[in-house]
Structure formats: C-alpha cells, structure tokens
Amino acid sequence: MLKVSNINVYYDIIYAVKDVSFEVNAGEIVSLIGANGAGKSTILKTLSGLLKSETGSISFLDNEIKNMLPNEIVKLGIVHVPEGRRIFANMTVKENLEVGGYVRSKKEVEEGIEDIFFRFPRLKERHRQLAGTLSGGEQQMLAIGRALMSKPTLLMFDEPSMGLAPLLIAQVFEIIKELNSLGTTILLVEQNAQMALSISNRGYVLENGKIVISDDSKSLLQNDIVKCAYLGS
Amino acid sequence: MHRFNWLLIFSQFINGLQLGSIYALISLGYSMVYGIIMLLNFAHGDIIMVGGYIALISILNRFGPFISVFFAISGCAVISVLIERLAYRPLRKASKTSLLITAIGVSIFLQNLAQLIFSANGRPFPASSILKNNKMRFGKINVNSVTIITILISIISMLLLVILVHKTKLGKAMRAVSEDLESGQLMGINIDKVISFTFILGSSLAGIASIMFCCQYPLVNPTMGYMIGMKAFIAAVLGGIGSIPGAVVGGFTIGFVEIFVSAIGFSAWIDVAVFAVLIIVLLIRPFGILGRRLTEKV
Numbered sequence: 001m002l003k004v005s006n007i008n009v010y011y012d013i014i015y016a017v018k019d020v021s022f023e024v025n026a027g028e029i030v031s032l033i034g035a036n037g038a039g040k041s042t043i044l045k046t047l048s049g050l051l052k053s054e055t056g057s058i059s060f061l062d063n064e065i066k067n068m069l070p071n072e073i074v075k076l077g078i079v080h081v082p083e084g085r086r087i088f089a090n091m092t093v094k095e096n097l098e099v100g101g102y103v104r105s106k107k108e109v110e111e112g113i114e115d116i117f118f119r120f121p122r123l124k125e126r127h128r129q130l131a132g133t134l135s136g137g138e139q140q141m142l143a144i145g146r147a148l149m150s151k152p153t154l155l156m157f158d159e160p161s162m163g164l165a166p167l168l169i170a171q172v173f174e175i176i177k178e179l180n181s182l183g184t185t186i187l188l189v190e191q192n193a194q195m196a197l198s199i200s201n202r203g204y205v206l207e208n209g210k211i212v213i214s215d216d217s218k219s220l221l222q223n224d225i226v227k228c229a230y231l232g233s
Numbered sequence: 234m235h236r237f238n239w240l241l242i243f244s245q246f247i248n249g250l251q252l253g254s255i256y257a258l259i260s261l262g263y264s265m266v267y268g269i270i271m272l273l274n275f276a277h278g279d280i281i282m283v284g285g286y287i288a289l290i291s292i293l294n295r296f297g298p299f300i301s302v303f304f305a306i307s308g309c310a311v312i313s314v315l316i317e318r319l320a321y322r323p324l325r326k327a328s329k330t331s332l333l334i335t336a337i338g339v340s341i342f343l344q345n346l347a348q349l350i351f352s353a354n355g356r357p358f359p360a361s362s363i364l365k366n367n368k369m370r371f372g373k374i375n376v377n378s379v380t381i382i383t384i385l386i387s388i389i390s391m392l393l394l395v396i397l398v399h400k401t402k403l404g405k406a407m408r409a410v411s412e413d414l415e416s417g418q419l420m421g422i423n424i425d426k427v428i429s430f431t432f433i434l435g436s437s438l439a440g441i442a443s444i445m446f447c448c449q450y451p452l453v454n455p456t457m458g459y460m461i462g463m464k465a466f467i468a469a470v471l472g473g474i475g476s477i478p479g480a481v482v483g484g485f486t487i488g489f490v491e492i493f494v495s496a497i498g499f500s501a502w503i504d505v506a507v508f509a510v511l512i513i514v515l516l517i518r519p520f521g522i523l524g525r526r527l528t529e530k531v
Contacts, residue, residue: 090408091412
C-alpha cells in the first residue's frame, strides 16, 4: 500500500533521515520505534507532505506522493495524527471535527460526526466546549476523531501515548487496534516500544535517521538489541 | 458652577464611534493576516488609498454611487490578492524579517505608483455623490447622517465577518489555520486558498473603511493610507494582534482616545496620545487587551 524508497530529509543542513526505505501493506499495523531524535516524526511529516525528501520515492496506492501538497495527500487517504495532539484549542469540539472533515462533503461530515460521537460519547457530551478545556485523554480522543473525519485508508500516529496516564495509554492502543480491525491500515511512531510492538504486525527500529533493524514484532520483542535499548531490560 | 454638558459628551461619543469603527474595520485586516501568516502587512494601510482613488475615478466617470463603491471594494480585494500572490507567497518559507521588509517595500511601491499616476497633489473626493451628508436631529442633538451610516455599516460588516468566520467552511478553516498552520494542513486544508480568502476579507473591509473615511474627510492623496494604516495597526496590536474581537476593541479604543484628546482641546497631541496609550497598554498587557499568551501544552 505504502512504499517508501530511499528518502533523505534535512532540516537546513542537518541530516534528519538518511536513506530510509520501508513498506506498509494494506491491513497492517507497522511501528517505527526509536529514541528521541531518531527521525521518526520527520518520516511521518515527510509522508504527510509537511517536509520534502530530496531523493527517492514515496508511493501510495500507485500514486507518487513525494512532491504532493499536504492537502492532496489527505485527499488520497493518508492522515497524520500529529505529536502532542495539536487540536484547535480555541475552537469547539464539534468545530474541530468539522475541520477534520475539510476534504469531505457536508453530508459526509454530518455522518462522520455522528459516527465519532457514537464511538466517543465523551466528545458528544462536550461538543460545544472549547477543545482546549478538555483533559489530555479527551484531547487525544478528539485528535483521533478529527483524523477519522477524512476517512483515511492509512492512519499515521505520532506518539499517541505521550503525556497520558497508563490507563489512558492502554485505551488509546485499544482504539488503534480496533480501527485496524475495521480495515484502516496503521503506521505507528512510538517511544513506548513495548506498547507499540505489542499491537503491531511488524516494526522498524530507527537510529540517527537510519533504519537499523526491521522484523516482525514478535521477533523484535525477543531481539536482544531492541530489548536492551528500547524495552528496558 | 459650570454645568456638565451631556449633549456635548454624547455627540463626541458618536464621533468616537465613527472614527473607531473605521479604525476597527482596517485593523481587522492587519490582525487576520497576522493570525494566518505572521506577517505585519504594512501595505494594508495603502489599500485605503487604493480604494479612495478607485472610488474617485469611478465617480468621475459617472458610474453611480453603488457601482463605484462596488468597484472600490472589489478593487481593494483584487489588488491585495495580487500583492499576496506576487510579493508574499514566494517568500512563504523565508524569514519573517524578509517578509516584513517586503511588506514595507510594497507599501512604498503603492504610494509611488499612485504618485506617478495621480501626482502627489491631493484631489477632492466627491463625497456627496456617494453619501449626501444631511444634518439629523435627535431631540437636542445634531448628528451628521454620514456618521450614523458609517457606524451602522461598520457594525453590519463586522457582524457579517463574525458569521463568515464562524459558520462557513472556509471561515472555520481560517480559524484553524490561524491557530496551528501545520495541524490545519494535516486536515487537508489548502492553505493557499485560506490565505487568499483572508486577504480578500481583510481588504474588502479596508475598502469599506476607505469609502467611509473619504466621505468624512473628502481628500485623497497617495500617502493618505500611511497614518490611518499606522493607527489601525496600533489598534490591532493594542487589542491583541491575531484576535478578531481584539482588533475591534483596539479600533474603538484608538477612535475614542483621539476624539477625547481633541475634545479637551489638545488636537495637536492626538498622535502622541495614541502612541502613549499603546505603550501603557503594552507595559501592562504585552499581548494586548484580548491577545492570548502563546503557551504550549505538552
């Protein structure tokens, strides 16, 4: 479904991602794990068009998306839930969802909002509240709901566990698993490698902008290097 | 004992509302554009001058008041969209300083272009062909009809703006982008479209303000936009730049300060008073009256 070949991304002159290639197949959950600054977020931003790769290619459902604008990429079905949630704090919960459905028709937006409210009743209770007044967990629900509004085929999460209490983290991962079982392909970026690998099919380990290990998640969880560096044992 | 003159105070209040509403309309353009692309668009004041000349030429060519006003407003919108396309868009990724200097350059360019076409001399504006100024009496109070119409049209325009920004898809996209540009892009919002929309809104309001201003002070000249623009910019900063209600509050504040200072007999000190108010407010509230401190919740 998604095939990334040899992308290189710089911030000014600093190398952020070096010659990265990986694939995500339809129906999978794939994790990119690695330490802070390894280039995980940079990869997601490149996929969603916020950053540009100088080289290589990114193909999604047979479209070359490397040089596309973010809004064109969203239309194709790749949606990125950014790190730190980045909800629109001064807009209401409902308005956040409406903006999330920007590429969809009015009717689809209305139906989408109904769906999201059914899935996340907390958001329905608070639909008139400003999003900035929600708790961290509710904001993450809103960020996910907002991303679902554009009906993605590939949903990319950047550190969905960040800043959440353990119980909420488990809940967020439960939601991700459920979305996947309903047919959405997931690309997951996490520092919490244990959690990420436990729900994903395959994983890639990034170090200093390079992919150093790739394997299925079960093997990665057993891999000594991964255990030592990312699983804390 | 000297009796307090309530009638005088009331008519000065009306004058304050009139001037304030003109400033508010203009400062909205500064504030909205800043909210979206973090640009202090110094060419915005000169859009007032552009509107003034377009209205003048249209009237002189006998296009009736409605068509002339329409030409002026849409001309302002077209020119500011062109400015964004040609001057600001290529610098989208450049530093904010380059963008700021470009805006100042565009302002100088517009003033000199107007000078080249219309000469540096001011031209009388045929205000009465657009709005006949009648004296209206409310009990013991005399008010100019231009004053009342200015206040009403400004309020209607601001209400329309609020509806547009809160109820339409593009308006919501605009608010989203002004809060978080990147996050807005991730929602599939075409930011070029939103930026053009913002420039159209801001400059149309400036076009309306331009007509109102010219009807009250019927003289157009190439640099007329400079000081009004500067005052409106101060109003935007005073109210909290980036905030729509802030721009309105700032605009009325500056309007009232000017009228108050001239009413107590210090009309030569108007500009001093405006800048002094700005300095004092910024000392107490560095983000402006309704501005928000930029905090990041992680």
